[in-house]
Amino acid sequence: MDLLNLSIRELNNLFVNKKAKPSELYSEVFDRSASSEAALHAHLSLFEETNLKKAKNSDQRFSNSENVGLLDGIPLAIKDNINIKNEKTTCSSKMLSNFISPYNATVISKLDTEQAIYTGKTNLDEFAMGSSTENSAFGLTRNPWNTDYVPGGSSGGSAASVASRSSIAALGSDTGGSIRQPASFCGLVGFKPTYGTVSRYGLIAFASSLDQIGPISKSVDDARIIYSAISGHDSLDSTSINDEQIDMPFDKNATIGIVKELMEDGISEESKKEVDKVINILKQKGFNIKEVSLPLIKLSISIYYLIAPAECSANLARFDGVRYGLRVDGKTSYEMMENTRAEGFGDEVKRRILLGTYALSAGYYDEYYGKALRARKKMVDEFSSIFKECDYLISPTTPTEAFKAGEKTSNPLEMYMSDLCTIPANLAGLPAISIPTGLSSSNLPLGVQIMSKPLTDNSLLNFSEMLEKELDFNRTPEGWSK
């Protein structure tokens, strides 16, 4: 039976009705991930042995009707910046190539309770800094739709894993679009929840005020199942909030805003067309649709590239060779730290640490970091007032379809522009989702992003699911089954 294209709910149904076993699913997943690895390099590690045992335990639970929930026995891939106890967490960095985490991230503890299975750790841009998964110290990941192309990033390994059906779904992290952009490039659903609803404890920080863990999956329902398992207040994360969801309409009583600034220059015609397609569907269903303007969105890349590097310059200071990870010796402690950091970090990481250090320096703070904070605050206010008149905001997820590997590596600024549409949701802490809508002329997936106000994650998922049904995208990249 080909289990790999099924949704979590469908798989659970088969398990419950004893028509399939988690261990069978696991074998299929493992075969697929192992066979696709050479072409895609989605994974940095695959956990075969422990998992087969876990899958068999899950078999046992289903046969005794002691299964715990929808995720019991479901193989998930985990981005390699999320700590799993006693496993390596490398962040795709030479700095952490030997780092074995002595503790679980909160999301992993929660998935453990659900008896989910982890297929392995997925590749990413080093420390989640990048938009193509090319900035990995352990080699780039390729797009399952066409291996000449990048899968997006930084959660490109997770997206490639799910798209190639090497896992049923995956966890990614999203600081400026790192879940939604690769999901869009790979024809998947990518969901970045409201900031604070999913604990960051055990997620290796890039930019703490922007980072959020979320699912990459084949369907909105799969994303919902994972989100409901990993969300909730965590006493180990001070920025964690009580997940008190606000209900919003997701039928034609809802008002839809099209973000004007994200339908202008810099966005490809093909990306705009996908938005138009969605708008037409909504019009036909009788939704109230209007164009809205958020002028500060135009500044979001500038704001982001001050705030995120500033936070990362401090977050990554702990990698010094003293207590764990890479150590490159030197004559003094300071020389050792310098040598370690010089050798351990890749160019993009160094670029951002330098940028952030500069932005926080005495004499420059007000002009750069301070100004960015003020602009961010204003952008949050802009969103708040727009959400008084709209329930959901629609835009392309990415300015273009996936680009070719190597195409943008020599031009960081161009690479940064690929996050134009996704960054605003991180700056404002909003829930945002990318759903696949169609294929480009080069047969690469495209997606549309929907944003809503904080703590309306469930309504956003419901609304997206309604659209998903109408769009009936349901396409899988070819060439990965046997």
Place this chain on the structure above:
Amino acid sequence: MNLKPTIGIETHIELNTNTKMFCRCKVVDTEEPNISLCPTCIGLPGALPVPNEKAIRYITLLALATGCAITKKGMFHRKNYFYPDLPKNYQISQFDLPVGENGKLEIVIDNEKDYVEIERVHMEEDTGKSSHEGTGRIDSATSTSLDFNRSGVPLVEIVTKPVIQSSKVAVAYIEELRQLAIDLDISEGKLEKGNLRFDANISVAPSESDELGTKVEIKNMNSLRSLERAIDYEIKRQSSAIENGESIIQETRHWDESKETTTSMRSKEGSADYRYFSDPDLPNMVLSDEFVNQVKDSLPPLPHENRNKLVETGLDLSDANVLSKSEKWILELYFEVFDNTKDSKATFNWITGELQGQMRKLEIKSLPEWFSPAFLSDVIKLIDENKISFTSGKVILEELIQKDTTPDDVAKKLDLYQENDESAISEIVNEVIKDNQDIVERIKNGEDKLVGFMVGQIIKSSGGSINPGIAKEILSKELNL
């Protein structure tokens, strides 16, 4: 040239919470390294800080007790610098929005009240401890060992304005601050354990100048002796440099205890830029009115309030200051004894002199259970009424500390009650006169100092039961002196 020194002091006080500032690791007092650690306090990737509410409460207590204005919406900031014992290579601290600002602390100098203005009171997490092998300095050590038990232990930092003018005031200020922390029960206050560590910023400028001179910071002292000597040394060093026309370099200096000098550590020119920014892992530190009022209501009597009460009993400020810096039970004992004796000076002297002296001699830290404050007031009263001698009072006190008995029992058992009947005393006096005619002769010839000898003889023949004053009085009468 007339020069005046100006000193500002930054003090770090280690709080006595059970757990660390941002994780739930126990605060341990041990030489065994690295036994109380977790992902957060050793800065493992992905670990996050969660503030210790008790520590924030303690810092608020101190801020209120020093009369600071409380910042209702404070913030945690990251202070960025690289050092091997700082696990995250940034320290979570506070910057422009500390817990408290603009307070003052009352101190006593030469029997007079004085005040040291406080600029700010804020939270910090402590670093680990480095031991540099070889030279003792990080940049030339052959190896460095790290102990992270102390990493993340909550500290409160108290910064004075540059208002202190002498080492004497500086020492009085630290003594007062230490007592305050102890009375608030927020710290053990043990200097020898490094519970309080201080940095002094010292500058010297012409007396008539409104501007401060170039400041020099002396870092990380933990004894009053070092503080006093380092300040005195530095004032002298800077003064003679200025008098010789040299300029002072803004720098950090280290107090060398053995050489009794300060030596340059690093120049502050082009100095560390800590790149403070608000910690995105921590929400604002909101101190609600309700919380602040509740903390205010829980304030115990403060040292200056104790002093005021002591002065009301008749003590001078200087003695009151000594008592305000004593252990709590001594203060309580004072008030209980004073209630009976109404004699502040005698009560003070007996407690701080005789009682504490005896306890030190006997090496006991607290009074035995049977020792009632009434014992001490009884002894003082018996002396006051001439029923026993001062010396007998000491003997009785010594017995009372060691045995479950009463002053009356001891006095009776050791026959310490004095003979106060004049005719009985006269009888003994006349007997002694008769036995010492040669001495009496010499006294009459002007050898006054022999009166003392005669008094001694009288007391001796009475077996110590005669009050010396009365003996002398009667002797003088009998000899017509």
